Amino acid sequence: HIGFHICPQNIISFYRLIQSFPAVKLHLTGAVMRATEVEFDKAKEHLKTLKNDPGNDTKLRIYALFKQATQGSCSSPKPGMLDFVNKAKWEAWNSLGNISKEDARQKYVDLVGTLISSEAPIQKEATTAGDPKSSYQTLQVTTENNITTILLNRPEKKNAISRKMYEEIMQALEQAGKDDSVLTVMTGSGDYYCSGNDLSNFTQVGAEGVEKLARDSGELLTRYVSHFIDFPKPLIAVVNGPAVGIAVTGLGLFDVVYATDRATFHAPFSQLGQSPEGCSSYTFPKMMGTAKANEILLFNKKLTAAQACDLGLVTEVFPDNTFQQEVWKKLRAYAKLPKDSLRYSKQLIRGMEKEKLHAVNAQECVRLQERWLSEECMNAIMSFFQNKSKL
Numbered sequence: 001h002i003g004f005h006i007c008p009q010n011i012i013s014f015y016r017l018i019q020s021f022p023a024v025k026l027h028l029t030g031a032v033m034r035a036t037e038v039e040f041d042k043a044k045e046h047l048k049t050l051k052n053d054p055g056n057d058t059k060l061r062i063y064a065l066f067k068q069a070t071q072g073s074c075s076s077p078k079p080g081m082l083d084f085v086n087k088a089k090w091e092a093w094n095s096l097g098n099i100s101k102e103d104a105r106q107k108y109v110d111l112v113g114t115l116i117s118s119e120a121p122i123q124k125e126a127t128t129a130g131d132p133k134s135s136y137q138t139l140q141v142t143t144e145n146n147i148t149t150i151l152l153n154r155p156e157k158k159n160a161i162s163r164k165m166y167e168e169i170m171q172a173l174e175q176a177g178k179d180d181s182v183l184t185v186m187t188g189s190g191d192y193y194c195s196g197n198d199l200s201n202f203t204q205v206g207a208e209g210v211e212k213l214a215r216d217s218g219e220l221l222t223r224y225v226s227h228f229i230d231f232p233k234p235l236i237a238v239v240n241g242p243a244v245g246i247a248v249t250g251l252g253l254f255d256v257v258y259a260t261d262r263a264t265f266h267a268p269f270s271q272l273g274q275s276p277e278g279c280s281s282y283t284f285p286k287m288m289g290t291a292k293a294n295e296i297l298l299f300n301k302k303l304t305a306a307q308a309c310d311l312g313l314v315t316e317v318f319p320d321n322t323f324q325q326e327v328w329k330k331l332r333a334y335a336k337l338p339k340d341s342l343r344y345s346k347q348l349i350r351g352m353e354k355e356k357l358h359a360v361n362a363q364e365c366v367r368l369q370e371r372w373l374s375e376e377c378m379n380a381i382m383s384f385f386q387n388k389s390k391l
């Protein structure tokens with residue numbers, strides 16, 4: 001018995017205790033995958049949403065990891081025999097020995113993640129937009145056979161991403177990241193995968209003017225791309241038709257990309273007076289070499305699915321008439337693999353790059369905010385709506 005009773009007051013004061021520590025500024029050092037400061041902060045927030053008491057041992061472990069992550073190894077004197085609560089806390093902290101702040105931060109994030117996912121509702125049946133569980137207007141989100149599918153569902157606009165759709169995709173990714181599914185798939189409804197940013201996002205200028213619109217758009221885009229960078233389990237794009245703009249650039253943040261041979265990949269940024277986003281200014285040169293990336297990101301080269309596959313942007317291409325059948329057969333088999341093994345393996349593969357990707361995302365969004373206010377960009381958008389100048 002550790003004298004740390006399970007009662008609502010104790011849980012609340014425990015959370016307050018944890019919240020009272022100053023934000024940490026930790027950096028990625030060394031080769032082991034480590035949680036970022038942002039993930040650590042998110043985990044602190046998620047901890048507050050736990051509905052069930054995790055038990056004293058777990059609470060002490062969380063406390064100890066938090067202290068180690070923020071202050072390093074325990075060096076304070078051991079509390080007296082009768083000071084039960086503080087002694088138990090001290091022992092838990094001291095038991096971590098000399099593990100580094102970064103390792104403790106990762107362990108803290110993992111532990112909170114496990115607690116949160118153990119509380120996630122088990123989705124045994126497919127849930128659709130028609131269910132009360134889902135109120136998406138621009139997406140259809142279903143979970144079946146251990147696969148959560150996010151279907152971009154504005155076929156009449158070629159699945160162009162409106163502001164509402166950006167928000168809903170982020171919400172769907174957050175839910176999918178926490179649910180019991182093994183894989184998350186994104187695909188499009190109708191003949192397009194996605195025609196990129198809905199250009200009317202730039203025509204809704206409010207009373208505060210275009211500068212505010214550009215700032216808000218930059219903030220929205222930063223958050224949107226961050227959701228892909230931080231997505232914790234395998235994320236697969238099923239590219240069912242042409243992809244444009246951000247629907248192409250963001251593919252570098254997916255783990256596997258399957259495409260129909262009818263798909264094309266077009267990132268016409270200079271044509272639109274804009275600049276690359278979705279971390280493509282980093283992922284594309286890394287994936288295919290700078291010269292090949294330049295043809296796509298500077299000179300608007302539209303790729304066929306076969307070319308995109310040769311460059312490493314697409315994993316595999318399938319004939320259109322058997323695309324859905326072949327891809328879903330593969331995915332159903334993958335979804336039977338052990339969930340945690342896949343999740344941790346993905347995190348190892350991606351983890352080391354995360355901070356870099358967040359930095360690239362921030363930099364791209366700053367540049368875009370400036371571009372959206374440029375005459376070059378405004379003319380391109382006006383021209384699309386006035387003359388319907390297509391790509």
Ligand SMILES: CCCCC/C=C/CC(=O)SCCNC(=O)CCNC(=O)[C@H](O)C(C)(C)COP(=O)(O)OP(=O)(O)OC[C@H]1O[C@@H](n2cnc3c(N)ncnc32)[C@H](O)[C@@H]1OP(=O)(O)O
Pocket residue numbers: 156157158160161163195196197198199200201217218220221244245246247268272274277384389390391
């Ligand atoms: C919050 C801000 C974040 C910003 C992030 C930045 C991202 C950068 C990008 O994504 S850049 C890419 C932007 N996309 C485009 O420029 C594509 C524009 N669309 C087209 O060129 C064509 O529509 C097409 C080639 C995709 C398809 O041509 P097609 O002839 O087959 O079909 P229609 O043109 O008749 O399209 C059907 C209706 O869909 C509307 N639509 C299609 N794409 C978009 C779009 N991206 N934005 C807004 N609307 C789009 C099109 O206007 C038609 O609507 P209508 O039936 O009402 O006329």
